[in-house]
Amino acid sequence: MGVEGEAGRLIEVEAVDPDPLETQDWLDALRDVAAARGPERALYLIAQLEERGRQLGLLPRAPLYSAYENTIPPERQTAYPGDLKLEERITSILRWNALAMVMRANAAHGELGGHIASYASVAEIFELGFNHFFKGADAPGGGDLVFFQPHSAPGVYARALLEGRLTVERLAKYRQEAGGAGLSSYPHPWLMPSFWQFPTGSMGIGPINAIYQARFLRYLKDRGLAATGGRRVWGVFGDGEMDEPESLGALSLAAREKLDNLTFVINCNLQRLDGPVRGNGQIIQELESVFAGAGWNVVKVPWSSDWDELFALDVHRALLRNFAATVDGKYQTLGAKDGKYNLEHFFGLDPDLKAISAHLSTAEIDGLRRGGHDFEKLYAAFAAASEFRGAPTVILAKTKKGFGMGAAGESRNIAHQAKKLDLDALKSFRDRFRLPLADDDVASLRFIELPEDSAEARYVRARRATLGGPLPARRAEAPPVAVPRIETYAGFALSADGKPMSTTMAAVRLMSALMRDETLGPRIVPIVADEARTFGMASLFRQVGIYSAVGQLYEPEDQGSLLVYRESKDGQLLEEGITEAGALSSWTAAATSYSVSGVAMLPFYIFYSMFGFQRVGDLIWAAADQRARGFLLGATSGRTTLAGEGLQHQDGASHVAAAAVPNCRAYDPAFASELAVILDHGMREMLTKGRDCFYYVTVMNENYPQLSLPQGAAEAIVKGLHRVRPAGGGGAMVRLVASGAIVPEMLEAANLLENEWAVAAEVWSATSYSELAREAQSVERWNRFHPEVEPRRSYVAACLEGDRPVIAVSDYVRAYPGLIAPHVAAPLTLLGADGFGRSDTRARLRDFFEIDRFHVVLAALTALARSDDISPDAPRRAIERYRLAHDAPDPWTV
Numbered sequence: 001m002g003v004e005g006e007a008g009r010l011i012e013v014e015a016v017d018p019d020p021l022e023t024q025d026w027l028d029a030l031r032d033v034a035a036a037r038g039p040e041r042a043l044y045l046i047a048q049l050e051e052r053g054r055q056l057g058l059l060p061r062a063p064l065y066s067a068y069e070n071t072i073p074p075e076r077q078t079a080y081p082g083d084l085k086l087e088e089r090i091t092s093i094l095r096w097n098a099l100a101m102v103m104r105a106n107a108a109h110g111e112l113g114g115h116i117a118s119y120a121s122v123a124e125i126f127e128l129g130f131n132h133f134f135k136g137a138d139a140p141g142g143g144d145l146v147f148f149q150p151h152s153a154p155g156v157y158a159r160a161l162l163e164g165r166l167t168v169e170r171l172a173k174y175r176q177e178a179g180g181a182g183l184s185s186y187p188h189p190w191l192m193p194s195f196w197q198f199p200t201g202s203m204g205i206g207p208i209n210a211i212y213q214a215r216f217l218r219y220l221k222d223r224g225l226a227a228t229g230g231r232r233v234w235g236v237f238g239d240g241e242m243d244e245p246e247s248l249g250a251l252s253l254a255a256r257e258k259l260d261n262l263t264f265v266i267n268c269n270l271q272r273l274d275g276p277v278r279g280n281g282q283i284i285q286e287l288e289s290v291f292a293g294a295g296w297n298v299v300k301v302p303w304s305s306d307w308d309e310l311f312a313l314d315v316h317r318a319l320l321r322n323f324a325a326t327v328d329g330k331y332q333t334l335g336a337k338d339g340k341y342n343l344e345h346f347f348g349l350d351p352d353l354k355a356i357s358a359h360l361s362t363a364e365i366d367g368l369r370r371g372g373h374d375f376e377k378l379y380a381a382f383a384a385a386s387e388f389r390g391a392p393t394v395i396l397a398k399t400k401k402g403f404g405m406g407a408a409g410e411s412r413n414i415a416h417q418a419k420k421l422d423l424d425a426l427k428s429f430r431d432r433f434r435l436p437l438a439d440d441d442v443a444s445l446r447f448i449e450l451p452e453d454s455a456e457a458r459y460v461r462a463r464r465a466t467l468g469g470p471l472p473a474r475r476a477e478a479p480p481v482a483v484p485r486i487e488t489y490a491g492f493a494l495s496a497d498g499k500p501m502s503t504t505m506a507a508v509r510l511m512s513a514l515m516r517d518e519t520l521g522p523r524i525v526p527i528v529a530d531e532a533r534t535f536g537m538a539s540l541f542r543q544v545g546i547y548s549a550v551g552q553l554y555e556p557e558d559q560g561s562l563l564v565y566r567e568s569k570d571g572q573l574l575e576e577g578i579t580e581a582g583a584l585s586s587w588t589a590a591a592t593s594y595s596v597s598g599v600a601m602l603p604f605y606i607f608y609s610m611f612g613f614q615r616v617g618d619l620i621w622a623a624a625d626q627r628a629r630g631f632l633l634g635a636t637s638g639r640t641t642l643a644g645e646g647l648q649h650q651d652g653a654s655h656v657a658a659a660a661v662p663n664c665r666a667y668d669p670a671f672a673s674e675l676a677v678i679l680d681h682g683m684r685e686m687l688t689k690g691r692d693c694f695y696y697v698t699v700m701n702e703n704y705p706q707l708s709l710p711q712g713a714a715e716a717i718v719k720g721l722h723r724v725r726p727a728g729g730g731g732a733m734v735r736l737v738a739s740g741a742i743v744p745e746m747l748e749a750a751n752l753l754e755n756e757w758a759v760a761a762e763v764w765s766a767t768s769y770s771e772l773a774r775e776a777q778s779v780e781r782w783n784r785f786h787p788e789v790e791p792r793r794s795y796v797a798a799c800l801e802g803d804r805p806v807i808a809v810s811d812y813v814r815a816y817p818g819l820i821a822p823h824v825a826a827p828l829t830l831l832g833a834d835g836f837g838r839s840d841t842r843a844r845l846r847d848f849f850e851i852d853r854f855h856v857v858l859a860a861l862t863a864l865a866r867s868d869d870i871s872p873d874a875p876r877r878a879i880e881r882y883r884l885a886h887d888a889p890d891p892w893t894v
């Protein structure tokens, strides 16, 4: 055995006492002090010695976890304010209905899935919240935000039945669509828009989203936009879920921002899907140290009131000694076995434990519950969390996975996947929870329906009425926000007249101008993840300030400069630091504020596009699920416009990913004028019409001449395609289509084709291949269902009608322009930047990926030569004239 000494060196404790006399002196001194001055004085001296030992490097740092016991001792518990017996009966009924829901869905439909064991473990936690803490939207000061553990949703539905919010018919449609009458598997605002608020189905997203929602409530309050001071965010999560980096990644932010409006309740049933979360360790202790280390207030609830008496008898602290020495794998086995086994394998192993438990029968041992199943202990913890000031609180509640499932799942490794119990197990479940069910009811999995005027139904309704109404419940009413006319702020972009500029700069200018609008301005939330300077946004630091709950406690080094780093309590810009996951969560909070707080905000999160859909795509998916409204600006996008940066920064696929998010409208504008039109359109859709969509717009940092908005082009820009250059002359002709920064390259290619090859060339700016494809798919579907009438023509087919070759070129992978391929009848050549990005200049990168003007000319000539429109040797001559590397390997091979 040893302890850690100076510089981390382990100092061995001597096995043999080299100086027994000296030792005896110290021990006698301690005994004398205890006798003469009392135990407090003796303990004080021991504590001082310990502290000095630490200072001398003899002892390790104090552990960040406390003993394996309830943080709140019985004497600090207040009387339980509810009707315990009734609440327990209600919980038993909910347990049954949740179980029946899953079993019935699978019995009737075979493969619908669902979970029983998780809700069985979290039922008391949910119920305590529902009956005493979670405030509904009509509570004075506003409602709470509750993130529910997703696969425990059956319990939430069961409660909604009891409250009269759902019917048994709907419960029977669990995990089905049923034309909108079904119940979704997990919390999905998209599928059940007036019920669920927060999608939590993807582990880890709930925790980080919850933290940033709590922070955004503060932001709204500090900026004077909404009175959110009395609202609280609750997140009920699994202990296994805490392994996701997103779950823990933002803990320090929550503590730093002193988010005492935030409580996590971690359902520590010690299991995840495959088995124990920490078989060889203790997840509760580990989480305590992680949360405490991050600055959270930690409240542990490992043991129920059943243990209070044993703790009182345990003068030698044998319980704590043995708890500390028991790993979770063993706790699980103890949980899965009966009282006799627990007596032999836990209480029987230590003489002190044997003594304090001697009066207990095996049935009583079996009945010793864990803290998370005890309303009184949970109440004390929830109350402490609500009262705590200055830091967020985590409640670590120890529970049993599959509580009540007996041999079919209680603390069993197979519990998570268990979807059915056999008849005997169902009957034991019925008996254990004293459910009002006859044998036939058990066999037929009858839902327990209580009359509206039953004591249980009246109780839950009264509780919810006191707490401000039902929950979960999602609202979507926010007064529309007036959007200024585009001419008032976007003149510079609409009439750019060839002035060189990058679209990133245009975006920042547009946003800054909008922020000056009296009505809309305050609703804009600019968000960056430590890249404001990269995107030329540093002037916003001074213009609108960086939000900080404490203002600025120091004089910034650059005080007096135009770009001063100004933090302020009512700052508007959210500077998140290097956390794309955090920034995206912040964006989600702002983008759902219309629903969560009834105040529509307009977030603009600007980021390296490579670190968007690719890095935090699942967070974007969750934002889509919760009907986010706002702008995501993917800057430095494309594989060749971000020169020099290389493989991990050059984004070639975000638009392909964005195209797969149904309510994301993605654009890759080439010009500031197009960008202005898209922003104007987006703001009107989201803020004026209240549409549940969000916009992904890519912007570039390449300076090139900006075209003014062609007359009447706005509608076409929104649809996704407009002609920016007509073809000159007759004869052979091609159509060149591109998006973003490749459009200027196309204009050059068109000049080459006309001047050097006598080929007429049109240039089209495809502001959105994905919007074009969506419209075309919709037309195609319409035609399929209306075979008897003249087929309709999609917008893209109408623009690119005829058989003149089309060359579609992209700074992204070919799959992006390829989205329109099925809808274009003309011969179509796709050029794109498939492969890894490279570090080089723009010109060389475009040459490497074969998407520059010369390769486009070659592609156009090749397409024309195939259709006999030009001399067959033209392509060969182009290869020679432009010295194109015809024998290089494919750029996308590695």
Ligand SMILES: Cc1ncc(C[n+]2csc(CCOP(=O)(O)OP(=O)(O)O)c2C)c(N)n1
Binding pocket: 118, 121, 151, 201, 202, 203, 204, 237, 238, 239, 240, 241, 242, 267, 269, 271, 272, 273, 277, 401, 416
């Ligand atoms: C990102 C992600 N990975 C995996 C899953 C699949 N999954 C759903 S629940 C679960 C286990 C959850 O364990 P825990 O958080 O301990 O909750 P418990 O059910 O034990 O209460 C897993 C792996 C998921 N939903 N999301």
